Amino acid sequence: MTERVDPALGAPEAVPAVTGSLLAAIDGPAGSGKSSVARTAAERLGFGILDTGAAYRALAWAALRTGIDLDDAAAVENLLDLWHYDITLQGTQRVAVRVPAFDGLPSDEIDVTAEIRDHSVSGQVSRVSKHPAVRERLNAMFRTIVAESGLPGVVIEGRDITTVVAPDAPVRILLTARPEVRAQRRAAELPGLSPEQVLQDLIARDAKDALVVDFLNPAPGVTLVDTSELDFEQSVAAVTDIIRGAQAHQASARPEEETA
Numbered sequence: 209m210t211e212r213v214d215p216a217l218g219a220p221e222a223v224p225a226v227t228g229s230l231l232a233a234i235d236g237p238a239g240s241g242k243s244s245v246a247r248t249a250a251e252r253l254g255f256g257i258l259d260t261g262a263a264y265r266a267l268a269w270a271a272l273r274t275g276i277d278l279d280d281a282a283a284v285e286n287l288l289d290l291w292h293y294d295i296t297l298q299g300t301q302r303v304a305v306r307v308p309a310f311d312g313l314p315s316d317e318i319d320v321t322a323e324i325r326d327h328s329v330s331g332q333v334s335r336v337s338k339h340p341a342v343r344e345r346l347n348a349m350f351r352t353i354v355a356e357s358g359l360p361g362v363v364i365e366g367r368d369i370t371t372v373v374a375p376d377a378p379v380r381i382l383l384t385a386r387p388e389v390r391a392q393r394r395a396a397e398l399p400g401l402s403p404e405q406v407l408q409d410l411i412a413r414d415a416k417d418a419l420v421v422d423f424l425n426p427a428p429g430v431t432l433v434d435t436s437e438l439d440f441e442q443s444v445a446a447v448t449d450i451i452r453g454a455q456a457h458q459a460s461a462r463p464e465e466e467t468a
């Protein structure tokens with residue numbers, strides 16, 4: 209399912225209520241398994257998955273492509289007024305953006321699914337995600353995507369989902385692992401880079417991101433899942449079990465609510 213969202217729309221208070229749908233919020237540092245573990249858990253539960261980092265990455269990609277200064281909050285906000293963003297919530301992930309026409313190039317929609325994972329984007333994305341006004345705009349967009357998904361449940365993953373985007377979600381998980389473990393896993397995906405280089409990049413990005421939001425310590429009520437000693441399947445099972453527990457709780461609470 210593909211959602212086209214105009215980030216200019218959808219202030220939090222304008223977002224329709226998500227009824228009968230379960231929201232599972234997952235945060236964590238780079239390489240902790242948010243995308244892969246959360247995606248597999250969502251698939252097994254028949255839920256959608258919203259990868260919020262993809263929007264920050266796509267925004268950085270669009271800013272680099274149009275040549276604006278990523279450190280200039282007003283310029284990045286202006287880009288948000290003009291771009292269109294698409295992301296799939298189910299099936300193979302597809303991320304696409306349409307940026308304004310510039311330098312004689314047309315404003316076609318461009319599939320950026322692979323490009324936004326590139327080292328060149330990863331190294332720049334913190335420059336757009338540091339702007340509070342940009343975060344507010346993207347957060348409103350995330351809430352709208354979830355509210356309009358029409359799915360029985362959505363897993364939404366990022367850095368500030370458990371604390372800012374969906375602090376009232378019935379499931380809130382902080383997924384983590386030791387930096388060396390995370391770097392090892394990430395390095396296996398990036399054959400061109402050594403684990404040492406990946407560890408350095410990962411620590412540098414976490415440090416920049418942590419200036420804006422705390423995704424290393426669980427907020428009150430958030431369940432910590434440390435996957436350092438867990439394999440992939442065990443990590444998925446840990447997350448799936450927590451969500452199934454909340455589903456069962458929600459189902460048992462519903463008849464009471466209806467008769468209240």
Ligand SMILES: Nc1ncnc2c1ncn2[C@@H]1O[C@H](COP(=O)(O)OP(=O)(O)O)[C@@H](O)[C@H]1O
Pocket residue numbers: 236237238239240241242243244245393394397435438439440441443
């Ligand atoms: N518990 C685990 N055991 C082994 N590999 C894992 C585990 N969790 C994640 N991975 C692998 O680590 C890599 C990074 O995970 P990813 O989901 O991209 O992290 P994030 O989205 O948090 O940056 C992926 O290749 C993923 O398959």
Ligand SMILES: Nc1ccn([C@@H]2O[C@H](COP(=O)(O)OP(=O)(O)O)[C@@H](O)[C@H]2O)c(=O)n1
Pocket residue numbers: 236237238239240242243260261262264265333334337365366367368369413417
């Ligand atoms: N909710 C979020 C998600 C991502 N981000 C930013 O987006 C970048 C990319 O996020 P990501 O989740 O794709 O990164 P990985 O953890 O997958 O490497 C992060 O380094 C943050 O700068 C954020 O600020 N808030």
